[in-house]
Amino acid sequence: MQFIIQPWPWWAAGILIGLIVPALLILGNKSFGISSNLRHICAICLPANISFFKYDWKKEIWNFFFVGGILAGAVIASIWLKNPEPLQVHPALVNDLAANGITHIDGLVPSDLFSWSSLMTLRGFILMVVGGFLIGFGTRYAGGCTSGHAIMGLSNLQWPSLVATISFMVGGFIMTNLLLPFILAL
Amino acid sequence: MSTIQHLPDTDFEVRSLDAMCVNESQLTHPWWHNLKYAAVGILFGIVFIKAEIVSWYRIQEMFRLESFHMYGVIGTAVAIGALSVFLIKTFKIKTIHGEAITFQDKTFNKGQIIGGLIFGFGWAMTGACPGPLFAQIGTGALATSVTLLSAIVGTWVYGYVRERLPH
Numbered sequence: 001m002q003f004i005i006q007p008w009p010w011w012a013a014g015i016l017i018g019l020i021v022p023a024l025l026i027l028g029n030k031s032f033g034i035s036s037n038l039r040h041i042c043a044i045c046l047p048a049n050i051s052f053f054k055y056d057w058k059k060e061i062w063n064f065f066f067v068g069g070i071l072a073g074a075v076i077a078s079i080w081l082k083n084p085e086p087l088q089v090h091p092a093l094v095n096d097l098a099a100n101g102i103t104h105i106d107g108l109v110p111s112d113l114f115s116w117s118s119l120m121t122l123r124g125f126i127l128m129v130v131g132g133f134l135i136g137f138g139t140r141y142a143g144g145c146t147s148g149h150a151i152m153g154l155s156n157l158q159w160p161s162l163v164a165t166i167s168f169m170v171g172g173f174i175m176t177n178l179l180l181p182f183i184l185a186l
Numbered sequence: 187m188s189t190i191q192h193l194p195d196t197d198f199e200v201r202s203l204d205a206m207c208v209n210e211s212q213l214t215h216p217w218w219h220n221l222k223y224a225a226v227g228i229l230f231g232i233v234f235i236k237a238e239i240v241s242w243y244r245i246q247e248m249f250r251l252e253s254f255h256m257y258g259v260i261g262t263a264v265a266i267g268a269l270s271v272f273l274i275k276t277f278k279i280k281t282i283h284g285e286a287i288t289f290q291d292k293t294f295n296k297g298q299i300i301g302g303l304i305f306g307f308g309w310a311m312t313g314a315c316p317g318p319l320f321a322q323i324g325t326g327a328l329a330t331s332v333t334l335l336s337a338i339v340g341t342w343v344y345g346y347v348r349e350r351l352p353h
Contacts, residue, residue, distance in 0.1 A: 004236070010255050013237030014262020020230055022270035025287050026279065027222050032267075035316040038341040052345035065220040067320045069227020070234065074324025077235035089243045090252040108241040109313065109327040116329045127311050132319075132333035134308030136340025139316055141301025141351065143292070146315040149302075150260060155267030156289050164298040171306015176249035180310060 005083055021155050030062060033148030034070075035139035037063050100184040123186040142167065234321040242313030249310055295353040308337075 024030040040057045047053040087105055094105065102112040111118075118124030139145040142164050144153060150168065153161020234240045239259060247253035273279065274287055281287060309315050312333050314322050319337055322330040344351075 008233070008237040010237065010258030011262050013233050013239065014259045015266055016229065016233045017259065017263040018266025018270065020226060021267035022274060023226050024223070025270075025274060026281055027226070028219075028283070029281050029285055029287050030223070031290065035341075038316060038338050039345070041338050042342045042345060046342060048342075048346075050345045050348075052348050053342075061217075062220050062223045065224040066227040066230075067317075069224035069229075070231040070317060071227075071320045071324045072224070073228035073231020073233075074235050074240070074321035075231075076228065077232040078325045081232065081236060083236075087238070087241070087243065090247050090250075093243065093246055093250060093252060105243070107327060108235070108238060108243075108325050109322055109330060110242055111327070114242070114312075114322075114327050114329055114333075119329055119332060128329065128333045129336045131308045131311030132336030133340035133343075134304050135312065135314070135316065135319065135333075136308075136337030136342075137344045138301045138303070138305025138308055138340075139337075140341045140344040141297045142305055143295075143297060143301070145305065145317075146260070146309075147317055149292075149298075151263050151267055153292055154264045155271045157268070157271075158292040160292040160294040160298050163294065164302045167299045167302025168306045168309060171303035172245075172249045172310040173306075174303075175307040175310035176246060179307070183311070 004081060006085070007083055007088075017151065018155075021152060024066075028062065031148070032152040033144060034063075034067060035136075035145035035148060036060065037067050038136050039140060040064070096181075097184070102184070121186075123183060126183055126186070138171075230317070231321050231324060234318060235325065240314060240318035240321045240325065245310065245313040297351070297353050300352065308340075 021032050024032050039053070040060050040063060043053040043055060043057040087108070089105055097103070097105075097110070102110055104110065104112050113124060113127055115124070119128055135145075142149065144161070144164060146165075146168065149158075149161040149164040154165060237255075237259060238244050239256070244253065244256055248256035271289070275289075279287060305315075312319075312330075314330070314333065316337065319330070319334045323334065
């Protein structure tokens with residue numbers, strides 16, 4: 001049981017996530033991809049006569065079962081498979097965060113930044129509301145996310161997916177190293 | 187089903203503009219058949235948590251080059267995925283219902299660069315890509331449901347301004 005409870009190594013996670021690609025294909029000819037869900041939610045809730053949201057979302061209902069499973073799996077792992085040891089974080093990151101008053105390293109998501117009370121601060125608002133908006137806008141503009149482009153697209157040797165994946169990484173490097181220090185200091 | 191009709195399918199056209207999931211089964215199943223996807227999702231959600239992929243700290247470490255972890259996860263996943271796709275294509279493996287497995291080619295447009303950079307910003311800020319958006323809520327950080335809601339709004343706004351953006 002110990003090897004289940006402790007944090008899983010990268011290779012175990014990589015193998016399992018890689019196997020989702022053939023699992024979805026063999027179970028029902030489904031291509032691995034998650035960000036499309038956000039589009040389906042728009043198509044259901046507020047299509048607003050926008051052609052981009054006018055399609056038969058019922059054909060994509062499987063994807064809601066898939067993300068529903070992700071949410072359920074996260075709950076299961078957080079309650080019953082929780083690692084009792086403190087989260088290991090690189091010391092340089094711990095120091096930089098502490099300099100901005102982020103000291104509670106208690107969960108996978110820092111409660112000093114992502115909580116209801118933080119939402120009312122400029123810093124928390126930018127990270128959660130603006131950050132979330134950029135995810136939704138950017139993934140749809142790019143036509144996929146880490147799963148659809150970086151994993152499914154690269155697995156199928158699609159060069160546009162390689163362009164997208166490199167763009168994801170460049171955006172992440174710019175934000176983390178050039179912009180985020182200013183946001184965290186707010 | 188052995189014959190697949192090739193009728194003009196505008197719905198398919200709209201969805202394949204950039205959607206990932208345009209594969210259409212010609213079979214109709216009762217709704218509970220979708221539970222198999224929920225089962226895969228549950229496994230995925232557990233991996234997300236146990237390998238700390240939804241951790242904001244791991245994403246920061248990745249972009250600060252302080253940890254190999256996320257590079258190892260994504261690299262291994264792509265290797266296993268690519269091998270699987272290769273085997274499925276080579277041996278013409280069918281679905282459990284006997285249907286052919288199909289793949290869609292992606293066409294390049296500027297959105298993959300511009301949208302990709304925008305998503306990269308959001309990924310680094312929230313520590314989440316769309317899958318972890320759902321899983322972060324499951325860790326008990328319920329406020330991240332605001333992040334998910336905002337991502338849905340972002341997707342809607344993209345759809346609204348889509349015609350005016352460079353592609």
